Amino acid sequence: MQYDYIIIGSGMGGLSVANFLAKYNKKVLVLEKHNIPGGLVTSFSRKGVHFDLGIHGLYELKEGQAIPQFMEFWNAPQVEAKPLGGDLKCFIDGKEYDFEHGNVRGSFLKQFPNSKNDVNRIFDIMETIITEMFSGTEAPEPPYDMNLFQLIKFGMNAKKQRPMFMKYGNKDAYKILDLFTTSDELKTIIYSKAPYPMVFMSFAYQWWVYGKNFYPVNGMQAIPDAAVKGLNHLGGELKLNTEVTEILVKDNQAYGVKTKDGTEYHGAVISNASPQFTYEWISDKVAAKKKMKKAISGRKIFEPVAALFMSFDEDKYSLNNLEGISILAKKDYSKRTEEYTPETAPIIIYIYPKREGDEFRSLVALVPISYEYHNYWETEDNRKRGEKYKTLKKEVEKILMDRIGKHMGRDFVDAVSYHELSSPVTYERYTYSKNGSFMGWSVEQSQYGKYLKQRTDIKDLYLVGQWVFPGFGVAGVMASGYYLAKEILKREGIDLKKDFTEYFKDR
Ligand SMILES: Cc1cc2nc3c(=O)[nH]c(=O)nc-3n(C[C@H](O)[C@H](O)[C@H](O)COP(=O)(O)OP(=O)(O)OC[C@H]3O[C@@H](n4cnc5c(N)ncnc54)[C@H](O)[C@@H]3O)c2cc1C
Structure with missing residues (x-):
C-alpha cells in the first residue's frame, strides 16, 4: 500500500x-x-473511574x-x-504548608516570615524569566537550521532580550536556589512543583502556570x-x-x-x-x-515516574478546594531520582476534577523512582513482567499508601476505594519511550x-x-x-x- x-x-x-x-x-x-x-x-478507566496518564492541566x-x-x-x-483553580498542600518533613491559588507569593510570604526578601527575590526573578520567555511573537527556528551568522545573532539577541533567562533560567535549579536563600524548606517547596533535576526556568514556568491551567472537560x-x-x-x-x-x-x-x-x-x-x-x-x-x-x-534521558492511580470517595473525606498535595523531605531539591526509594521519594498527588458519570474522583500520585530501581522493577534484562514484578509493585504501593496516610490521616486513605501502580517499565512498554521517559531528554x-x-x-x-x-x-x-x-x-x-x-x- x-x-x-x-x-x-x-x-x-x-x-x-x-x-x-x-x-x-x-x-x-x-x-x-x-x-x-x-x-x-x-x-x-478502572472500575468506572477515568484516569489520565499523568498530565494534570x-x-x-x-x-x-x-x-x-x-x-x-x-x-x-x-x-x-475549563480552568483549574484549587489550592496546594505541601509537607516538608511532616510540616504542613498551604498555598492558595491566585495568591501564591502571598502564601509563601505568610508562611516564611523570616525569608520575605528571599521569597520576593525568587518570585521577582521567576516572573521576569516568564515575561522574557513570552515576549516577542516570532516562533523560534530550530537552532540546527541556523547558519553560523544566524546562531551568533541569535545568541546576542538572547543575551539582550532575555538577560534573566540567560543568567538564571537556563542553569540548574538547585544552584540558583542556593544563591537566593538558605532555607531548605523554601527551596524544597519551590522544587515540589516538578521534583526532577531541571533548569530553573522549568520551575519558574510551573509556578507561573499554577492557577492558570486548563483541563479538558x-x-x-x-x-x-x-x-x-x-x-x-x-x-x-x-x-x-x-x-x-x-x-x-x-x-x-x-x-x-x-x-x-x-x-x-x-x-x-x-x-x-x-x-x-x-x-x-x-x-x-x-x-x-x-x-x-x-x-x-x-x-542523558529524562528520569521517569511511577504513578499511583487512586479512586477517591469524597463522601468519606472532603477534599474541599484541594488540587495538589506534595510530600517531600528537606533538601530533596538537590537530590537525583536514582537516590530515591519508595520510602524516601517525593510524592506529588494531583486531584483531578470529577468527571461526569464517574462515581469517584481520580487522584494520581507521581513518584520519581528510577527505571533501574530493584533490578528494573524485577523484570531483569529482558523487562519481562512476571510474578516478581507484580509483588514488587504491590510492596511499593503499600509503602506509598502508608506514607500518604501518615501525612493526610487514616480517613484519607480509607476514602481510597481502589489503587493501582504503574512503573517506569509500564510507561516504556506502553509508548516505546526509552526508559519510560515522559519528557524525552534530560x-x-x-x-x-x-x-x-x-x-x-x-x-x-x-x-x-x-x-x-x-x-x-x-x-x-x-x-x-x-x-x-x-x-x-x-x-x-x-x-x-x-x-x-x-x-x-x-x-
Ligand atoms: C506523568 C506525566 C506528566 C506530564 N506532565 C506534562 C505537563 O504538565 N505538561 C505537558 O505539556 N506535558 C506533560 N507531559 C509530557 C507529555 O505528555 C509528553 O511530552 C508528550 O505527550 C509526548 O508526546 P510524543 O508525541 O513525543 O510521544 P508519545 O506520547 O510517547 O507517543 C508515542 C506513540 O507512538 C506509539 N508507538 C511507539 N512505537 C510504535 C510502534 N512500533 N508501532 C506503532 N506505534 C508505536 C506509542 O504507542 C505512542 O502512542 C507529562 C507526561 C507524563 C507521563
Whole structure:
C-alpha cells in the first residue's frame, strides 16, 4: 500500500505532523500499536473511574494558546476545557504548608516570615524569566537550521532580550536556589512543583502556570481524539492495534514499514517513537544506523515516574478546594531520582476534577523512582513482567499508601476505594519511550537545548515528538509536527509559516 508519509505512532507529535501534511493533500497513514491514540496523553478507566496518564492541566489549552490554534488550523473540533483553580498542600518533613491559588507569593510570604526578601527575590526573578520567555511573537527556528551568522545573532539577541533567562533560567535549579536563600524548606517547596533535576526556568514556568491551567472537560483523551477527527476530515488515516516492527530501507533511503503481522506499507517514514527504539527497527545492514545510534548513546534521558492511580470517595473525606498535595523531605531539591526509594521519594498527588458519570474522583500520585530501581522493577534484562514484578509493585504501593496516610490521616486513605501502580517499565512498554521517559531528554543544564534534528542520516526517515526540537510537552510535540511539516512542505514551495501566520493574523 503506497502513501506519501507513514507515521509510526499517534502521540500528539505524530498526530500533529499527520494533520499538517494531510492539510496540504499528502496521503498520510498513522500506525499506532495501542488500541487508542494519544501516547502519553491518553486516558483509561478502572472500575468506572477515568484516569489520565499523568498530565494534570495545560496552560496551552486556553483559548488563543498553541493547542486550540493548531486544532483550528487543521479544522479539528475544539477541545472544551475549563480552568483549574484549587489550592496546594505541601509537607516538608511532616510540616504542613498551604498555598492558595491566585495568591501564591502571598502564601509563601505568610508562611516564611523570616525569608520575605528571599521569597520576593525568587518570585521577582521567576516572573521576569516568564515575561522574557513570552515576549516577542516570532516562533523560534530550530537552532540546527541556523547558519553560523544566524546562531551568533541569535545568541546576542538572547543575551539582550532575555538577560534573566540567560543568567538564571537556563542553569540548574538547585544552584540558583542556593544563591537566593538558605532555607531548605523554601527551596524544597519551590522544587515540589516538578521534583526532577531541571533548569530553573522549568520551575519558574510551573509556578507561573499554577492557577492558570486548563483541563479538558472530557479528560486528556479529548485532545488526541480531536486531532484524529481533524485528520480523518482531512483525508488522513489512522490504524490502531498496528505495531511497526521494521523500517524498510534501501540504498540509504526509507521506503516504508513492516508491521507485526507482516504487512508492508510503503512511503516516507516519520517516527513518533523514541529514537532508541526507532533505530532498532532498522536493519544492521544499513550503514547509517551505527552512526545514528552512536550520536545518542551518551545522552542523558529524562528520569521517569511511577504513578499511583487512586479512586477517591469524597463522601468519606472532603477534599474541599484541594488540587495538589506534595510530600517531600528537606533538601530533596538537590537530590537525583536514582537516590530515591519508595520510602524516601517525593510524592506529588494531583486531584483531578470529577468527571461526569464517574462515581469517584481520580487522584494520581507521581513518584520519581528510577527505571533501574530493584533490578528494573524485577523484570531483569529482558523487562519481562512476571510474578516478581507484580509483588514488587504491590510492596511499593503499600509503602506509598502508608506514607500518604501518615501525612493526610487514616480517613484519607480509607476514602481510597481502589489503587493501582504503574512503573517506569509500564510507561516504556506502553509508548516505546526509552526508559519510560515522559519528557524525552534530560532538562538539566548540561543537556538543555540540545535537540535532535528531525531529519535523520537516512533519507526519508524523520523523527517527531519530544526527542526533537522544541522538546517535550503537549504543545511542544505539536510544535515539532509543525516544524517537520514546514521543512517537508518547503521542498514543494509551500511556506507553512506564512500560511499559519496569515491564518491567525487578525487575532
Ligand atoms: C506523568 C506525566 C506528566 C506530564 N506532565 C506534562 C505537563 O504538565 N505538561 C505537558 O505539556 N506535558 C506533560 N507531559 C509530557 C507529555 O505528555 C509528553 O511530552 C508528550 O505527550 C509526548 O508526546 P510524543 O508525541 O513525543 O510521544 P508519545 O506520547 O510517547 O507517543 C508515542 C506513540 O507512538 C506509539 N508507538 C511507539 N512505537 C510504535 C510502534 N512500533 N508501532 C506503532 N506505534 C508505536 C506509542 O504507542 C505512542 O502512542 C507529562 C507526561 C507524563 C507521563
